[in-house]
Amino acid sequence: MPRKRPGALRAARGTFEGRRPPAWAWELPSVDRLSPAPSAEVHWALGARAGNVAGLLSMYRRFLRTPGRRLWLVPSGCPGCPGCALDDVAVVRDELADHYRAVPSEARRALGRVLRLLDEEFRHRTFPDPDPPAAHWTDWSGDPYPWWHRRLYADNP
Ligand SMILES: [Zn+2]
Numbered sequence: 100m101p102r103k104r105p106g107a108l109r110a111a112r113g114t115f116e117g118r119r120p121p122a123w124a125w126e127l128p129s130v131d132r133l134s135p136a137p138s139a140e141v142h143w144a145l146g147a148r149a150g151n152v153a154g155l156l157s158m159y160r161r162f163l164r165t166p167g168r169r170l171w172l173v174p175s176g177c178p179g180c181p182g183c184a185l186d187d188v189a190v191v192r193d194e195l196a197d198h199y200r201a202v203p204s205e206a207r208r209a210l211g212r213v214l215r216l217l218d219e220e221f222r223h224r225t226f227p228d229p230d231p232p233a234a235h236w237t238d239w240s241g242d243p244y245p246w247w248h249r250r251l252y253a254d255n256p
Pocket of ligand 1: 177
């Protein structure tokens with residue numbers, strides 16, 4: 100189920116581009132499976148939200164670990180609340196996209212590589228929705244939703 104997109108994470112990127120993260124960012128544990136340089140960039144750019152990247156990636160992987168060759172998306176029973184909205188893997192993917200846009204280029208490349216592999220499997224195991232509900236095409240501002248919203252849901256809401 101689509102959601103409103105805050106876009107709050109988008110602004111800060113220019114601040115970090117082309118600069119080396121400070122020492123504290125290198126001392127923090129690596130983010131998911133990212134190597135030290137991209138991890139440090141994620142910590143620097145996202146601060147306390149850096150942990151969300153790892154959490155969202157593990158939610159995405161958990162969805163892909165569902166047994167069976169084919170997967171259906173599952174709508175959130177409570178899409179209006181930020182925690183429950185993440186029960187829908189398309190919303191998890193939205194948040195990963197927001198973080199992807201918010202981090203500096205080295206982190207963006209590294210995160211992009213991780214996302215491409217996961218997306219490939221997601222595309223392969225879910226079905227495109229030939230006739231998605233209007234709510235899955237555009238968001239509240241009329242912008243088109245990314246492709247991962249136009250996949251078949253277990254019970255088309
Ligand atoms: Zn809730």
